[in-house]
Amino acid sequence: MRTTPSGLQYTILKKGSGPKAETGKEILLFETTSYRNGTVLYSNENSTSPVKVLIGGNQATQAVDEALVGMRAGEIKKIIAPPYLVKRKDYPENVHPDSTLVIKMILHKIL
Numbered sequence: 104m105r106t107t108p109s110g111l112q113y114t115i116l117k118k119g120s121g122p123k124a125e126t127g128k129e130i131l132l133f134e135t136t137s138y139r140n141g142t143v144l145y146s147n148e149n150s151t152s153p154v155k156v157l158i159g160g161n162q163a164t165q166a167v168d169e170a171l172v173g174m175r176a177g178e179i180k181k182i183i184a185p186p187y188l189v190k191r192k193d194y195p196e197n198v199h200p201d202s203t204l205v206i207k208m209i210l211h212k213i214l
Contacts (some may be wrong), residue, residue, distance in 0.1 A: 104183070111166055112183040116207075119178030124171050124213050126159035132171070133209040139183075144198055153211040164189040167206065174210040182206045 104112045124130050131153035135146035147154060156162050158171050166184035174180060184204045198204075 107169065109165075109169060109188060110185050111169055111188055113170055114181050115178065116181055117177070117179040119175030119210060121176045122213060124158060124174045124210060126168075126172060127157070129155055129157050129214040130171060130174075131211040131214065132156055133211055134167075135207045137205050139203055139205055144204070148207070148209065155214075166204075167208065170206075170208060171210065174208070176210055176212055178210050180208045180210075182208065 104114050106112050133148045133153050135143060135148045137143045156171070159168055164184070166182060166188035170180055170182045184206060186201050186203060189204050
């Protein structure tokens with residue numbers, strides 16, 4: 104596990120290929136978000152519909168935006184995000200605001 108200056112921890116589970124994702128680019132993403140104990144809060148990983156995200160466009164949490172930068176298509180990254188990097192305006196019922204979250208991200212495509 105590597106730790107960034109913000110406190111985000113990550114490991115690359117599978118390397119991708121092609122150009123690197125960067126701030127201002129739109130990407131298609133599959134992800135699974137869970138608590139550290141393994142309880143899954145959200146997943147689109149087994150669907151055929153990736154989520155479109157504009158990196159740096161306030162469409163994802165700070166943790167996801169940070170982790171996406173530098174990823175390549177096909178790359179799989181696991182991040183451990185402290186509560187201050189996954190703050191949201193509104194929380195789904197199943198997500199506690201003070202939780203550290205584990206997010207498995209699969210960068211499907213850079214648009």
